[in-house]
Amino acid sequence: MTAAAIAIRHGHLIDPSAGIDAAKDILLKDGRVAEIAAPGRLKLANGAQVIDATGLTIAPGLIDIHVHLREPGQTHKETIATGTAAAAAGGFTAVAAMPNTTPVNDSPEITRWMQAPDRGASVRVFPIGAATRGSKGEFLNDYAALKSAGAVAVTDDGHPILKDNIMRDVLASAARVGLCVIQHAEDTRMTQGASMNLGPVSFKLGLRGMPAEAETSLVERDIRLVAELRESRAHLHVAHTSTAGALAAVRQARRNGLRVTCEVAPHHFLLTEEHVGFYNTHCKMNPPLRSAADRDAMIEGILDGVVDAIATDHAPHATHEKEVEFEHAPNGITGLETALGLSLRWLHKEWKMPLGRVISLLSPQPAALLGFKGRGTLAVGSYADVVIFDPKAEWVYRATDSKSKAKNTPFDGWTMQGKVRWTISEGRIVYTNPA
């Protein structure tokens, strides 16, 4: 069934990819953007449902290129339905789902299964395929088959590829079919048994620490491999960058003309190892919260443009799984419902980043990074993926209100800025919270 046409009137449209930052009305029809016009000038809006966006910002739906939806196999933590409901509530209209499911998504069958209508997704799910069979770092998967099944990148996410020869093959093979390789950069030989950042805080808490070097050195290694494969146009994407050294390496690689991109998660530009406090497992994730100098480098990298995307690393876990001894707690926090509110509260309001640039980091740039055609833009003809939010509204996030199955967030009780009023995915209203 085709959704009814929707006319969004009296709002302020921000579409960085089209250079629009002005009062505009917009018409959505048949799942696409049908028309954009000056206020009151839509020509094709007869019979359309009207959304009054007075005082609100209209932007291309947000895109999160790093989420864990836990399905198949770990549905007590999250399902594709609940994870994408949380995405919709956070203003996201597309998410890229990591392959560390049970079983690992290393096949076209699972890739297709994740996108099937029966999963009940509220927003578009783009599976990321495993780089190697079972994410064991030994045998490469069939990237052409994964891509034709809908995979948008390959990664072994939580099982970083350490062997040089395997990583070289992965980069080269992915480049051949035009897929990006996402690396969770962690030299796990340096992080055995560790549960937070290595430093004075980990020493004081009596916890084994992960050195920043474990991340930085692997990013540097990967960049060397990309440089060797320069001719093949291999694309390396550094997931959840958290160390100043890793970001510096990405910056240098870009200067050298290499195809290296990176993302930063809100918790890595807001929190430090000090937030672990007395063993708060909601501050346990991998990569861990780092030093203040690293956190400041993430902020700087976002403001000066070396960071390509904000991605949440939404990693839901059941409450009882987090209510355990710190070193036994699983890594990860939820993020889909807090990314926009935190980005606007801190990047925009506190650190004066223009609203359009914040939107860029959350929509057109991640869309371009993974090659999502017709998304991250509101140009006529593109997908009718839209977020409508009140950019001035301040509100307090309550984890108990989350649409996610999981409540594991360090941002419970934090003040957010920017309240999502409508989220529209391919022309369907998938979330609404009118004032």
Next chain:
Amino acid sequence: MNPAATPVRRHIHPPPAPALPFPHHPGSLLSVMDLSVDAVTHILTRATALENEDPLLRDHILLKRRIALLFYESSTRTRTSFELAAKSLGADTTLVSNLSSSIEKGESLKDTGLTLRALGAQAIILRHNSSGAAWLLEESTHLPVINAGDGMHEHPTQALLDLRTILVHLRDGATTVTPETLSGVTVTIVGDILHSRVARSNMLLLPRLGATVMLCGPKELLPEMAAHAGPGIVIERDFEAAMRQSQAIMMLRIQAERIAGLQLDLEEYKASYQLTGQRLASLAPAAVVMHPGPIIRGLEITAGVADGPQSAILEQVTNGVAIRMAVMERALVAAHQEARP
């Protein structure tokens, strides 16, 4: 600290770390940092008073109160010390160990704590192999929790009994302490600092009373960052240089398998760091020698030193009972009367 970090624009004010809710119960003793200097005085004063009290009167202080000893690690002196201290005050105790309990069946620490509370436990003494376990238990039960050692993190009653031992030898057994009480005193802690909860509690407590804590050991067992754990902490890798400056020397147990795992040569370690009679006589003839136990004779300390006249190792054990009486009294009776830090 991080040379790769770019200088940050002046207008960046990141969100501050939040205030921490611990301890939930004023009677809890999770860390030595839970105690103000006045609270330390209170515990030391009560330890002496309780030790000197008529056993038949002392028996009424916690009469029929229920204290659970929850032990996830084997222990001789800490467990027995808490148990005897509790019984001296008239409390009923029950021991739950990870072997021979539902913990073996996979029951979580939270559920074990809630079960003990439902059974009527009014305070829990916890020894656990994971750092931070005492915080989790307190958060889960809101009972007074006394940390009897959590992983590599803290062992606050050990630091208090070590303090009492030091005061007996160097300050005529003073029980009233101030931020200057131990001014001019250097306490050297030697050995596997990295994995030691005794070292952490002592290095956070003793400097607040004026002492300098000197840490000594090879870098594999004593990372440079230890010096940043708090004020009044210094690192001296040369054991003999450290000894010359010390009024108290605290040797830590060395686990031979840990040395092997770090590819340190055991004989070399002993040559550098073993406390021998000869070293003691020539470098620190007046220092008090301490060890939290268990000692490995012939490894970190020679039998002659352990049994010698400068050794306070068994006094430490005795002091433990008095300190733990005071800490348990505080947990169940006195905490609400004491000024909170």
